[in-house]
Each structure stands twice: as structure tokens, then as C-alpha cells.
Amino acid sequence: MSTSADNKAGDRSDAGRQETIGGMLASALNMEDEISSGVYEDYLNRRHWPNELEExxxxxxxxxxxxxxxxxxxxxxxxxxxxxxxxxxK
Structure with a gap:
């Protein structure tokens, strides 16, 4: 079982961890962009829905x-x- 001490162990520098954290956060930000513009905003447009859908x-x-x-x-x-x-x- 992994512990937080295990996760911090090793010879990785703080800079390496920051790049990893930055990359993970950038990925999360990209996912939010994709969800918002690729899904939610597209479906705000009435033409993406069946004509039979009640107003x-x-x-x-x-x-x-x-x-x-x-x-x-x-x-x-x-x-x-x-x-x-x-x-x-930094």
C-alpha cells in the first residue's frame, strides 16, 4: 500500500514535481474547456435537438x-x- 511518504520518496526535484503538477492541472483545464464548449454549449442551440421536442x-x-x-x-x-x-x- 502506498503512503504519502512513499509518494514523496525518490530523487525527483521540486521542479520536476511542479512540471508534473502543472501538466496535470493543464490537462484538467483542457477537459473543462472541452466539456463546456464541446458538450454543454453545443446543446444550447435548438437545432441540435429533435423537432418534436416541446419548447x-x-x-x-x-x-x-x-x-x-x-x-x-x-x-x-x-x-x-x-x-x-x-x-x-518558481
Missing amino acids: ATFLNIQRRLTVLIDDTRKHKKILRALVREHGEN
């Missing part, structure tokens, strides 16, 4: 997706702050 249903979906988009923006801000704090070589 009230679409508006409900749109309202809920907007909440997810807003949450994703918050996630991006958090990830950018983490990159600034922990992911850059």
Missing part, C-alpha cells in the same frame, strides 16, 4: 445546461489559480 422541455434543458456552463467557468478559475500557485516553475 418548454428545451427551455428547461437550456436552463439547466446554463447552470453547468456557469459551474464550468468557476472550475476553470479554480484550476487557473492552482496552476499559478502550484504548477509554474
Whole structure:
């Protein structure tokens, strides 16, 4: 079983860990971008939905997706702050 001491063991420098952390955080930020623009925002457009979908249903979906988009923006801000704090070589 791995412990936090095991994870910190080895001869990796802080710079190496920062690059790894920075890369992981950058990947997370990219995932947030893909989710937001590739999924949520595309489905805000009425033409991506079947014509038979009732307008009230679409508006409900749109309202809920907007909440997810807003949450994703918050996630991006958090990830950018983490990159600034922990992911850059200092």
C-alpha cells in the first residue's frame, strides 16, 4: 500500500514535481474547456435537438445546461489559480 511518504520518496526535484503538477492541472483545464464548449454549449442551440421536442422541455434543458456552463467557468478559475500557485516553475 502506498503512503504519502512513499509518494514523496525518490530523487525527483521540486521542479520536476511542479512540471508534473502543472501538466496535470493543464490537462484538467483542457477537459473543462472541452466539456463546456464541446458538450454543454453545443446543446444550447435548438437545432441540435429533435423537432418534436416541446419548447418548454428545451427551455428547461437550456436552463439547466446554463447552470453547468456557469459551474464550468468557476472550475476553470479554480484550476487557473492552482496552476499559478502550484504548477509554474518558481
